[in-house]
Amino acid sequence: MKKLLCGAALSALLAGSNAELAVAQTPKNTPRTSIALKHGAHDLGKRTDPMMERWRNYGLGQFLHWGVYAIAGGHWEGKYYGGAAEWIRSWREMPKDAYDNLYKQFDPKDFDAKAWAKQAKDMGAKYMIITTKHHDGFCLWPSEFTDYDVSNSPYKKDIIGPLVEAYDAEGIDVYLYFSVIDWNHPGYRSVLKTEEDREEYEEFKEFTKNQLVELLERYPSTKGLWFDGTWDAAWKEQAAFADELEAELREMVPGLIIGSRFRPDDYGNRHFDSNGDLMGDYEQGWERKLPKTIEDVKGNDWDCVMTVPENQWGYHSDWRGHVKTSFELIEMLVRSVALNGNFVLNFGPNGEGGIRKEETQLAAEIGDWMDVNHEAIYDCGYLDWEKQDWGYYTQDRKTGKIYMVVFNMPLNGALRVKTPDKVKLDKVYSLQDGKKFTPEEIHKNEYFIHYNSEEKIKSPMVIVIESTSGEEGSDQVYQKAKT
Numbered sequence: 144m145k146k147l148l149c150g151a152a153l154s155a156l157l158a159g160s161n162a163e164l165a166v167a168q169t170p171k172n173t174p175r176t177s178i179a180l181k182h183g184a185h186d187l188g189k190r191t192d193p194m195m196e197r198w199r200n201y202g203l204g205q206f207l208h209w210g211v212y213a214i215a216g217g218h219w220e221g222k223y224y225g226g227a228a229e230w231i232r233s234w235r236e237m238p239k240d241a242y243d244n245l246y247k248q249f250d251p252k253d254f255d256a257k258a259w260a261k262q263a264k265d266m267g268a269k270y271m272i273i274t275t276k277h278h279d280g281f282c283l284w285p286s287e288f289t290d291y292d293v294s295n296s297p298y299k300k301d302i303i304g305p306l307v308e309a310y311d312a313e314g315i316d317v318y319l320y321f322s323v324i325d326w327n328h329p330g331y332r333s334v335l336k337t338e339e340d341r342e343e344y345e346e347f348k349e350f351t352k353n354q355l356v357e358l359l360e361r362y363p364s365t366k367g368l369w370f371d372g373t374w375d376a377a378w379k380e381q382a383a384f385a386d387e388l389e390a391e392l393r394e395m396v397p398g399l400i401i402g403s404r405f406r407p408d409d410y411g412n413r414h415f416d417s418n419g420d421l422m423g424d425y426e427q428g429w430e431r432k433l434p435k436t437i438e439d440v441k442g443n444d445w446d447c448v449m450t451v452p453e454n455q456w457g458y459h460s461d462w463r464g465h466v467k468t469s470f471e472l473i474e475m476l477v478r479s480v481a482l483n484g485n486f487v488l489n490f491g492p493n494g495e496g497g498i499r500k501e502e503t504q505l506a507a508e509i510g511d512w513m514d515v516n517h518e519a520i521y522d523c524g525y526l527d528w529e530k531q532d533w534g535y536y537t538q539d540r541k542t543g544k545i546y547m548v549v550f551n552m553p554l555n556g557a558l559r560v561k562t563p564d565k566v567k568l569d570k571v572y573s574l575q576d577g578k579k580f581t582p583e584e585i586h587k588n589e590y591f592i593h594y595n596s597e598e599k600i601k602s603p604m605v606i607v608i609e610s611t612s613g614e615e616g617s618d619q620v621y622q623k624a625k626t
C-alpha cells in the first residue's frame with residue numbers, strides 16, 4: 144500500500160501540482176479498506192430512500208438512441224457499415240466532415256413524442272432513458288453552450304422537452320443519457336498528452352458541467368442521469384472534478400439516480416473503487432450481457448441495457464445477423480428481475496422519427512405478455528429458492544407472493560419445486576386464469592406441480608405460489624438411505 148501511495152504522490156509531482164492528475168495503477172479489486180480514497184465510494188450498501196425504491200421496482204425500461212446518425216442509418220454513399228450505427232462517424236469510409244453536416248438534414252417529420260410514450264407504456268416500461276447527447280456531440284435540446292444542437296437543424300425545436308412531457312404524462316420516469324465523450328467539442332481529448340491538452344480539457348470540463356446543469360435546470364422532473372463514454376484515459380484522471388460535479392447534480396435534484404459509470408476514483412478505477420466498493424447508486428456495467436447467478440451482482444442494484452440485434456443502438460436500416468425475439472427478450476427481463484436488476488430494451492428511431500416495424504412488433508408482443516403477467520415483474524426481485532431448469536422464480540417484495548415463470552415446460556408437465564425447510568405451499572395457481580394446482584409432495588421440501596393441460600403453451604407462463612413458513616413436517620416418511 145505504501146508503495147502505491149508513494150507512486151501516486153510521485154506521479155502527482157511529475158504531472159504538476161494538481162492531485163487529480165495522479166492516476167496511479169492499482170490492481171483491480173484490491174481488498175477493501177486497504178486504501179484511503181478521497182473519491183471512492185461514499186456510501187456503502189443499497190440506497191433505501193423512496194426514489195431508489197421506486198427505481199428498484201421498475202423491472203422494465205426503455206432506452207432510446209436517437210441522433211443524426213439515424214439519418215445515415217448505417218450507410219454512407221451506398222456502402223454498408225457493419226458496426227454500431229451510432230458509431231458510423233468513426234468509420235474510415237465516412238468523412239468526418241460529411242457526418243458533421245448531417246444535422247443540416249435533421250428534420251424528423253414523423254416525430255411524435257406522445258406516440259413513443261404510448262408505445263412504451265403499452266409495452267409495460269416504467270422508465271425511459273433518452274440520449275440527450277451521444278459521442279458525436281449533437282444535442283437533442285437547444286444548448287446555450289454549443290451551436291451543434293437541434294435548434295440549428297431544420298427541425299429547430301427541442302426534442303427532449305416534449306419527450307419528458309409525454310413520458311411524464313404516461314407515468315413513465317425519464318432518465319437522461321449523456322455521453323462525456325464529445326467528438327464535436329474542441330477541448331475534448333481521449334488522452335491528455337501535453338500541457339496544451341490539459342488546458343483545453345479544462346474548458347471541456349467546464350462545458351460538460353454547464354451542459355449537465357443546464358439539462359437538470361431545463362428538465363427538473365428528470366429522475367436520473369445515465370452516463371456513457373467515461374472510459375477514456377483523460378476522464379479517468381478527473382476523480383476530484385467528477386466527484387464534486389456529481390455532488391452538485393445530486394444537490395440540484397433530490398433523490399437523483401446516477402449509476403456507476405460516471406466518476407473514476409483517485410486511481411482511475413471505474414464502477415468499483417480501488418477497495419472494490421461500488422461508486423454510484425447501481426452497477427451500470429451490464430451492457431448487452433446479463434449476470435448468471437445472484438453472486439455475480441454482489442448484492443448491488445443493477446440494470447441491463449440490451450439491443451434488439453447483436454450491437455445496434457442507433458437506427459441501422461439493414462439489421463444483419465440474429466435479431467432477438469420477444470421470447471428471448473422476455474426471458475432476459477425475467478432473469479434480470481429474478482436477480483434483482485432492471486431490464487432496459489433499446490429502440491433506435493429512424494431519421495424521420497419513426498419507430499421501425501420490428502421494434503413496434505416486439506414492443507406489442509412484450510406488452511401483450513406484460514398485460515397478463517406484470518405481477519411477476521413489477522415490485523419483484525430475487526427469491527432464495529434453488530433454481531430449477533423450467534425457468535425463474537421472482538418474488539413480490541411487498542406481498543411476498545412467489546412467481547414461477549416457466550420458459551421450459553418439461554415433456555411430462557411436472558415442474559419441480561424445492562423449498563427451504565418449514566415452508567408450506569398454501570395456494571398454487573395459474574396467474575393467467577387462476578386455475579389451481581395441487582402440488583404433489585415427492586420428498587421432504589420437494590414437490591411436483593403438474594401441468595396437465597392439453598393446450599399448447601404459446602408464451603412463458605406464470606404460476607403463483609402463496610406460501611407460509613410453518614412447522615417442520617414429520618421426517619418419518621422421508622428416511623435417508625444408508626449408503
Ligand code: H79
Binds near residue numbers: 229456
Ligand atoms: O450508446 C451505446 C453505444 O454506442 C455505447 N454505449 C451504448 C449504451 C458504446 N458501447 N460500446 N462502446 C460504446 C465502446 C465502443 C466500442 C468500439 Fe466499436 C469498438 C468502438 C470502436 C470499436 C463498436 C464496434 C462500435 C464501433 C465498432
